[in-house]
Amino acid sequence: MRSVKTFLVFGLALMATLVGLDVYLQLAEIQTPMETRIDQRLGPTYIPNKKITRFTEGFFIGSANAYGYMGPSIPPARSGLERRVLLLGDSFVLGHTVLPRHYFGRWLEARLREVSGEVYHALNFGKADFNFWNMYQYYKDFAGGFDHEAALFFVGAGDLIPARQIATDLYPVVRLDGDALVIDRSFRNSRTFGFYKTIEPIMTNSALLRLMFNAFKMVKRGELASVVLDRFAPKRQESDEGPDPGTPPQAVEMPALSRAILRDLARDPRNVLVIQRSLAKELRDEVRAAGLPMIDLGACLDSLQAAGQDPYYWPITKTHGHWNHATHPIIGAYLADQLIARGLVRPRESSESRPEEASSPK
Amino acid sequence: MLFNTFIFYIFLAVVLIGYRLAPGSRGRAWLLLAASYAFYSYWDWRFTALLALPTVVDYAVGLGLGRTVEPRARKRLLLASCAVNLGALAMFKYFDFFVGSAAALGEAIGLRMDDVHLRLILPMGISFYTFKSLSYTIDVYRRQMEPTRSLLGYALFIAFFPNVVAGPIERARNLLPQLGCLKTASRRQVGEGVVLIALGLFKKVLIGDASGRIVDNLFGQAELYASPELLAGILLFTIQIYADFSGYSNIARGVGRLLGLELMQNFAQPYLSRSFSEFWRRWHISLSTWIWDYIFNPLMSATLRRVGRLNLSSVQAEMQIAYPIVAMATMLLCGLWHGAGVTFLLWGGFHGLLLTLERLAVYRGKTIPMRVRIRGTGDLLRFIGGWVTTQILVSFAWLFFRAENMGQAWYFIEQILHWQGSDLTGRFAGMTLVYGSVVLALDQIEYRTGSELYLLRLRPAVAAAVCLALLIAVGLYMATTKPLPFVYFQF
Structure with missing residues (x-):
């Protein structure tokens, strides 16, 4: 009897302390709980107004807006004379490595405002790990519903030739049905979806469970040995130099699905493909053949590199990763100039601004 | 090896098991000494020589002070200890700073100095173990404690892994007697x-x-x-x-x-x-x-x-x-x-x-x-x-x-x-x-x-x-x- 009581006291004290620690982790923003929930139509989406803090190679403090994407709350319908540019892509576009005010979208807005004299908003629809197919689905299901002047799809070569669609048990899948592009939402019947739905209430409210989930992912990535054994861990083959910004893979044959998506996007002159790093000639030809305009960031990033600045290097954490603080303004200004050059944005007639200088987004 | 890494706790578990099994106080001391040098080597084995230097010098100085009554000779021994300890500290930690400051001052008055920076890596915890060792020789010089006869005990005092890299800067008076009769921990x-x-x-x-x-x-x-x-x-x-x-x-x-x-x-x-x-x-x-x-x-x-x-x-x-x-x-x-x-x-x-x-x-x-x-x-x-x-x-x-x-x-x-x-x-x-x-x-x-x-x-x-x-x-x-x-x- 006494041991049962001791065990109960132990269990209660353990639970109480864990709850206390969870509250502390959340209030101090050491670890935010899961910030996405699984939407029946879209798959995992940001919970509206959820605070997000990230310590990656950089540092991010921000929140999802009332509509479930990053940045200021801008509703689907235009409210006045403002103009919009949609940004779709993976973690590079999501920008969870810099504060929201240092994000390239803010620099893009500032530059466009300076040149056109009109208020521009860059809407961040980036999502980690998204490839071209996911972007298309997200655009069709959600982002495209926001009034816009231009929609930029950021891709690396790997995104155009994805090995597979991410987490097909949790996300809708784009597929070809004959010549038609179809969004398949059968993920809603998957066991994983059911499991996530069940644990969603606690995962979206517990920082400790989020940490546990992160630890589980770390184990799944095969990093347990290096975390626990440090120098004694067996050497792994691949180097962990941060996310791949789009290194051309060996295979350069465009999948039929990518080709069909390119053709579909090309029907709307507001759509532009932004190449994060130079594409293989064969892929470039395919994009051209589809008729989708392209902006290549390769030249812009190369100019940084030539000036002795590594666009992916983070001096504080001494790691390579996403675009760093110095790169964001350059990307923003470059994109703005390219949009103007392509006629997607009209400069004001008496513009005195010089194209090589972007003003601060503040 | 950082205290906030898993590898340290694996290391600690191995040391604790060995410590339980080691025969007698001397066996435990040898085990802890080996563990302490292994702990320090994990960062850079070459700097273990810097741990050994104050160990040998200050142990010898301590013995010398114990045998000498003549004040001048005692002072010379103390100065030798200070020179060795503070010399190493000065070279690794302060040389570049003082040379740099002198160069800046020289430049201000129109003198140019050649670049004589050593650019040495700062050995981890050097300020801590230097002060620890110095306190021993000063205490012995002041006759506040008897010099230790055990080189093993003194080596362990300097290199003791829990406090070698960031303190507490333990006094020999407190730790040396404990290291002389190592016992396994009580339940408390x-x-x-x-x-x-x-x-x-x-x-x-x-x-x-x-x-x-x-x-x-x-x-x-x-x-x-x-x-x-x-x-x-x-x-x-x-x-x-x-x-x-x-x-x-x-x-x-x-x-x-x-x-x-x-x-x-x-x-x-x-x-x-x-x-x-x-x-x-x-x-x-x-x-x-x-x-x-x-x-x-x-x-x-x-x-x-x-x-x-x-x-x-x-x-x-x-x-x-x-x-x-x-x-x-x-x-x-x-x-x-x-x-x-x-x-x-x-x-x-x-x-x-x-x-x-x-x-x-x-x-x-x-x-x-x-x-x-x-x-x-x-x-x-x-x-x-x-x-x-x-x-x-x-x-x-x-x-x-x-x-x-x-x-x-x-x-x-x-x-x-x-x-x-x-x-x-x-x-x-x-x-x-x-x-x-x-x-x-x-x-x-x-x-x-x-x-x-x-x-x-x-x-x-x-x-x-x-x-x-x-x-x-x-x-x-x-x-x-x-x-x-x-x-x-x-x-």
Whole structure:
């Protein structure tokens, strides 16, 4: 009897302390709980107004807006004379490595405002790990519903030739049905979806469970040995130099699905493909053949590199990763100039601004 | 090998098993010595020679002092010890700083000096083990302790892995006798050790490292951040350095307990201090008492002797001249001990100034008791005023300690004075408030219970549950986040 009581006291004290620690982790923003929930139509989406803090190679403090994407709350319908540019892509576009005010979208807005004299908003629809197919689905299901002047799809070569669609048990899948592009939402019947739905209430409210989930992912990535054994861990083959910004893979044959998506996007002159790093000639030809305009960031990033600045290097954490603080303004200004050059944005007639200088987004 | 990595606990488990199985005190000592050198080699094996140097020299000096009665010969032996210890420290830690400063001064008066920087890597913990070893020879010289006859014991005293890289700067008088008769830990000591490690890890990892990540970003690229964020950066560093260092000290003491050894307390709720002299009695106690014993007191005696020749009206008048000189000199040296740089000198000098002003203008030589007694509104207001003033100035001083250079420190001050809000003010303020509240709450509990081991006052099942919960949370964070080294490792 006494041991049962001791065990109960132990269990209660353990639970109480864990709850206390969870509250502390959340209030101090050491670890935010899961910030996405699984939407029946879209798959995992940001919970509206959820605070997000990230310590990656950089540092991010921000929140999802009332509509479930990053940045200021801008509703689907235009409210006045403002103009919009949609940004779709993976973690590079999501920008969870810099504060929201240092994000390239803010620099893009500032530059466009300076040149056109009109208020521009860059809407961040980036999502980690998204490839071209996911972007298309997200655009069709959600982002495209926001009034816009231009929609930029950021891709690396790997995104155009994805090995597979991410987490097909949790996300809708784009597929070809004959010549038609179809969004398949059968993920809603998957066991994983059911499991996530069940644990969603606690995962979206517990920082400790989020940490546990992160630890589980770390184990799944095969990093347990290096975390626990440090120098004694067996050497792994691949180097962990941060996310791949789009290194051309060996295979350069465009999948039929990518080709069909390119053709579909090309029907709307507001759509532009932004190449994060130079594409293989064969892929470039395919994009051209589809008729989708392209902006290549390769030249812009190369100019940084030539000036002795590594666009992916983070001096504080001494790691390579996403675009760093110095790169964001350059990307923003470059994109703005390219949009103007392509006629997607009209400069004001008496513009005195010089194209090589972007003003601060503040 | 950092205390906030899993590999350290694997290492510790192996050492503890070996320690249990080792035959007798001598066997345990050999095992601990091997473990300590392995621990230090994990960082860079070549620097183990630097550990061995003071070991051999000061052991021999100690024996020499034990055999010699002639004062001059004794002094020569002490000077030899100081030369070796401080010589190594000067070469690795201060050479480049002084050469650089001399070159800058030379340039200012039109002289050009060739680049003679050594660019040596600073051996981890060199300031700590140098001071530890020096205290031994000085104590033997002063005849405050007998020289040890055991080279094994002395080698272990210098290299003892729980405190070799960041203290506590243990005195030979306390640790050497314990190392001479190593016993396995009692049940009570094991319990205390686990509690100290759990609390230490919580402080280090979930307060120190977590806030340190923000601090590193804010100080790493200060030009990107607005006034409220920079102010939060200073306050968060104030929290980080305490949580980091006191967490480390807790873990070191906890590991010591698991080996049946009692290491000295290094912190006693410093952020509850209501004066600067109280702060220095509560902060990094092993260093402040070292400085008190081996620098401040001898310097004070020497200065008073000289001031005495001035034939001033009273002893108090003599103190009013001697104290500022000695306090300033001592605190400048304390700053320099922490790092070879102008910012550290300024940090030390600022504390010296605060101590002097407090002593001469506010308390006029009265000692402030360590326990607060509030008997009325006046006492309460004095307490609040003293606490707020002390903490604001201590936090301000940390800016110089953390800043990469004077330019950066000035940039922080300028930006904060020319206040410009930010859309993230609330978020940064919230985080700072939470971290600060937790640190102060932990200190309050320690203060009220008068013990760092307050968890052991709870029911054993509750204490065990709290420790387990802390270890689970810390373990998950450690598994998913790159560990940050201890701030004091660089000293």
